[in-house]
Amino acid sequence: MQHPVTAPPVPERVRTLAALAAPTHVSVAGSGIPASAARGGVDATGRPVLLVGPAEVLHGLPPETLVTVDLTAVRAYGGVERPRGLLKVRGWTQPVPAAEARATAVAIAERCPDEDLFAVVEGGGPELVRVDVCQVVYLTGGESGVLDAEDYLAATPDPLxxxxxxxxxxxxxxxxxxxxxxxxxxxxxxxxxxxxxxxxxxxxxxxxxxxxxxxxxxxxxxxxxxxxxxxxxxxxxxx
CATH class of the missing domain: 3.20.180.10 (PNP-oxidase-like)
Structure with missing residues (x-):
């Protein structure tokens, strides 16, 4: 009898963590701008989507700016949130097209509710900026590694x-x-x-x-x- 597979393939597990994760910080590559707090979520394709207001670090920067977004997935138990995994997603910024802003905001709000997402839905408030993934560094439990964009984006979260x-x-x-x-x-x-x-x-x-x-x-x-x-x-x- 063949021994069962004991755990999901790494790309699937990383995509699963990303689906449950929230952005915590963003940094701009090759700049003197310090890393700053980030808000938003992750879209259905696995790309981070950030809420960018006038005071946010990405406000006013041109599209295709190279950034790293930290995503953290947590599990709450014993009244305390414990980290399940940290993902560092490196990629280029892109504005979410106006025609997609409402659907993107609604999808993100299901996992990462934020009042400013409702402002986006109503046609105002912060902009939505997504990150075109270049690579993903993952740290979870005792495991760590790097996924390139092709492997990360080709995978899907656990269907269950x-x-x-x-x-x-x-x-x-x-x-x-x-x-x-x-x-x-x-x-x-x-x-x-x-x-x-x-x-x-x-x-x-x-x-x-x-x-x-x-x-x-x-x-x-x-x-x-x-x-x-x-x-x-x-x-x-x-x-």
Whole structure:
């Protein structure tokens, strides 16, 4: 029997993190302008989209300015937001065309709500500037590396992402005792604190305490939300 794939391919995992991430900082390459706070989100193709007002660092700079945007994906547990991954997206700025501004703002608001996005929808407020990706540096857990634009943009987020995130929230709110019991059986050691950290069609990652991570692959790929829910149920309630 072929051993199951234990984790998503790197481009898919990075795109999944990007879909959940928010911009935190932007810096302009080759300039003396210090890095500054950034707002916005990530569009459906994986490109950062920034809200740029009169006081923002990108205001007034010409299109095709080379920038680096920091994206951070977090997981909230124990009342604290913990970083899941940091992505540094390097690329060239482009104004979002007026015909696309409304749809782009609405899509970003679903993940990264901001009052200024509603101003964009109404035809005013800050401009939207997106970044044409050149490369992506990723740092997540103990892994790091670089993806070129072709590999990053050709990948897509986990197709079960929405369902997976809902299941993660439910488990962490209601079933952490079962999760701790499962990890204790798998590791043979007592577990005092366990949280569901990542969930995807290939398996689940459980976080123990501050630094411990245990990856549990599914016996077979979970191709649908129902299959993912069954796999998770079997993890929490083994026969």
């Amino acid at each position: 992402l929405g369902a997976a995130e809902r299941m993660v929230r439910h488990v962490n709110e209601a079933h952490r005792d079962r999760l701790a019991g499962t990890v204790a059986r798998l590791t043979g050691e007592p577990v005092g604190d366990a949280w569901l950290w990542e969930l995807d069609r290939y398996g689940a990652t459980v976080r123990m305490g501050e630094d411990g991570l245990v990856r549990v692959p599914w016996p077979a790929l979970a191709a649908t939300p129902a299959a993912l829910e069954r796999a998770l149920a079997c993890l929490l309630c083994p026969s």
